[in-house]
Structures are given as structure tokens and as C-alpha cells.
Amino acid sequence: MDEKILDSLARLFKLLSDANRLRIIFAIGKEKKSVSEIIEATSLSQTLVSFHLRPLRESGLLNTERRGPFVYYSVSDPVLMDLLVSLCGVSPKEELKEEANFVCPPMRFMRKWMT
Amino acid sequence: MDEKILDSLARLFKLLSDANRLRIIFAIGKEKKSVSEIIEATSLSQTLVSFHLRPLRESGLLNTERRGPFVYYSVSDPVLMDLLVSLCGVSPKEELKEEANFVCPPMRFMRKWMT
DNA sequence: ACATAATATGAGTATTAACTCATATAAGGG
DNA sequence: CCCTTATATGAGTTAATACTCATATTATGT
Numbered sequence: 001m002d003e004k005i006l007d008s009l010a011r012l013f014k015l016l017s018d019a020n021r022l023r024i025i026f027a028i029g030k031e032k033k034s035v036s037e038i039i040e041a042t043s044l045s046q047t048l049v050s051f052h053l054r055p056l057r058e059s060g061l062l063n064t065e066r067r068g069p070f071v072y073y074s075v076s077d078p079v080l081m082d083l084l085v086s087l088c089g090v091s092p093k094e095e096l097k098e099e100a101n102f103v104c105p106p107m108r109f110m111r112k113w114m115t
Numbered sequence: 116m117d118e119k120i121l122d123s124l125a126r127l128f129k130l131l132s133d134a135n136r137l138r139i140i141f142a143i144g145k146e147k148k149s150v151s152e153i154i155e156a157t158s159l160s161q162t163l164v165s166f167h168l169r170p171l172r173e174s175g176l177l178n179t180e181r182r183g184p185f186v187y188y189s190v191s192d193p194v195l196m197d198l199l200v201s202l203c204g205v206s207p208k209e210e211l212k213e214e215a216n217f218v219c220p221p222m223r224f225m226r227k228w229m230t
Numbered sequence: 231a232c233a234t235a236a237t238a239t240g241a242g243t244a245t246t247a248a249c250t251c252a253t254a255t256a257a258g259g260g
Numbered sequence: 261c262c263c264t265t266a267t268a269t270g271a272g273t274t275a276a277t278a279c280t281c282a283t284a285t286t287a288t289g290t
Contacts, residue, residue: 002203003134005203006134006137006138006141006203007134009131009134009137009199009202009203010131010132010133010134010137011132012225013128013129013131013132014128014129014132014247016124016125016128016132017125017126017128017129017131017132018125018247018248019118019121019122019124019125020248020249022121022124022125023121026121034266034267035266035267035268036265036266036267045249045250046266046267046268047249047250047251047252047267047268047269048248048249048250049267050267050268050269051248051249051250051268051269052248053267053268054268054269066256066257066267068257068258068266069256069257069258069265069266069267070257070266070267071266071267071268077224077227079220079221079223079224080224082220082221083220083221083224083225084124086221087124088117088120088121088124102219102220102221104217104219104221104222105194105197105198105217106194106197106198106201106217106219106221106222107219107221108194109192109194109195109198110127110198112192113123113124113126113127129277133277133278135278135279149236149237150236150237150238151235151236151237160279160280161236161237161238162237162238162239162279162280162281163278163279163280164237165237165238165239166238166239166278166279166280167278168237168238169238169239181237181286181287183236183287183288184235184236184237184286184287184288185236185237185287186236186237186238
């Protein structure tokens with residue numbers, strides 16, 4: 001059993017294990033959102049949003065693109081968004097729910113743990 | 116967007132976000148393993164194993180069953196094991212790999228993040 | 231009842247992660 | 261060049277989590 005793999009799996013789960021980071025990811029959804037928009041949507045402080053954006057960006061879960069004074073963040077892999085929407089049964093944009101309704105066993109398992 | 120759901124999702128990810136807890140879950144696999152066997156398989160100290168078993172048990176991810184002086188732990192939902200095996204591409208028992216090879220998008224996404 | 235093996239737990243320490251504050255950098259407009 | 265807005269970052273604090281040690285509990289055999 002390779003220790004490296006366990007570590008990287010634990011790292012991925014750790015990135016997703018904070019409610020504020022999840023809020024931020026949900027706020028971005030499948031669009032490109034500037035930091036200001038994320039702050040507005042989440043009601044978190046600017047510093048806290050930037051603080052959480054860092055590990056999400058550095059791990060590669062989020063992409064950035066600067067346009068003038070704004071930095072736009074987006075979820076690198078749309079499937080991550082589908083996965084979270086599917087797990088939570090709630091989408092920032094209602095129409096996302098359709099395409100996100102995964103019915104494979106892993107999804108069913110995880111959904112069981114949502115209260 | 117319901118805050119409760121985000122919290123419970125974060126909690127589930129948190130349970131899976133520690134490499135030692137993953138080691139313990141992998142050590143159990145799809146069988147029933149006594150604490151002694153888990154200690155032996157993981158080379159972690161007795162106290163540390165019991166320490167990590169507690170939240171896994173209390174959250175319901177693991178089941179317990181006492182037989183004489185031994186307490187046997189098992190993974191409550193076999194799909195969790197499939198999910199982890201599928202993500203890591205490594206199984207304690209080789210034959211598990213077959214049935215664990217999920218090809219749905221969420222799995223492909225997560226697998227991308229394993230180094 | 232005592233000795234031993236298996237497991238759990240309370241209390242303390244240490245490490246890490248989350249958060250805040252002040253300040254820095256970057257861009258655009260006057 | 262200065263001023264304003266947008267974002268990032270270093271340093272410090274607090275809070276949570278991982279770990280250790282000593283000891284408690286539960287069960288079994290004698």
C-alpha cells in the first residue's frame with residue numbers, strides 16, 4: 001500500500017473539508033467570479049476569502065485569470081461542481097441540478113451522509 | 116443554500132482527510148478486523164488506533180461488534196471501501212479492484228488528484 | 231478473586247489549521 | 261504622479277486536531 005497515494009487522497013479531502021471553502025466553491029459554481037463577487041455572495045471578509053482561495057488555487061482546484069483590476073476564479077474541472085451539487089442536492093443555479101444527478105454507487109454512498 | 120448541508124458535507128470530508136484514518140479504513144477493507152489486527156496491519160500505536168476509531172465509529176462510518184475480548188470493526192457501507200480502492204487504484208485484497216472500478220465522472224475527477 | 235490480554239478514555243502536549251489585522255502589491259483613472 | 265479600488269500576503273492569535281501517556285474498563289482463564 002503506497003503511502004504517497006494515501007497522503008494525496010487525504011490532501012484532496014482536506015481541501016474539501018472546510019465549510020467556508022465549500023461556500024466559496026459553490027459561490028463560483030460553473031462561472032468565472034471575481035473575488036469581489038465571491039465576497040458578496042458568501043458574506044465572508046475579503047481577507048478570509050483570499051485566505052481560502054490560496055490553497056484552492058495552489059492545489060489546482062481553482063483557476064485564475066486577471067482582467068484589469070479583477071481576478072476571476074473558476075472551478076478547474078466542472079465535474080467537481082457537479083459532484084458537490086449532486087451531493088448537496090442544492091445548486092446555486094437551479095438548472096445545474098439536472099446534469100449533476102449522478103447515480104453511481106459512490107455518489108449514493110456520500111449522499112447518505114448528508115443530513 | 117442550506118448551511119446545514121455544507122457543514123455535514125465538510126464533516127464527511129474531514130473524517131476522510133487524515134492519512135492515518137485512511138490507513139485504518141484500508142486495513143479493515145471489506146472484512147471484520149479486531150483492533151489488534153488493525154494495529155498490526157497499520158503499525159500504529161494501540162492508543163492512536165483507538166483514538167482514530169472513535170470518530171469513525173461515532174459518525175457511523177464503521178460498525179463494531181464485540182466477540183469475547185475482541186472488538187471487531189467493519190466498514191458500514193461497502194461502497195465506501197469501493198470508492199477508496201477505486202480512487203487509490205490499490206487494494207489490500209487484489210480481487211477487490213475489479214468491482215471497485217467506478218467510471219462515473221465524479222470518480223474520474225477525484226482520481227485525477229492522486230499523484 | 232486474581233492475573234492477564236484487549237480495548238477505551240481523560241488529561242495533557244504539540245502540531246496544524248482557521249481566522250484577524252495591518253500592510254503590501256497591482257491596476258486604472260484623474 | 262497621486263488617489264482609489266481590487267486583491268494578496270506576513271505576522272500574530274485563537275481554536276481545532278493529532279498525538280502521547282497513564283490509567284480505566286471489559287472479558288477470559290485459572
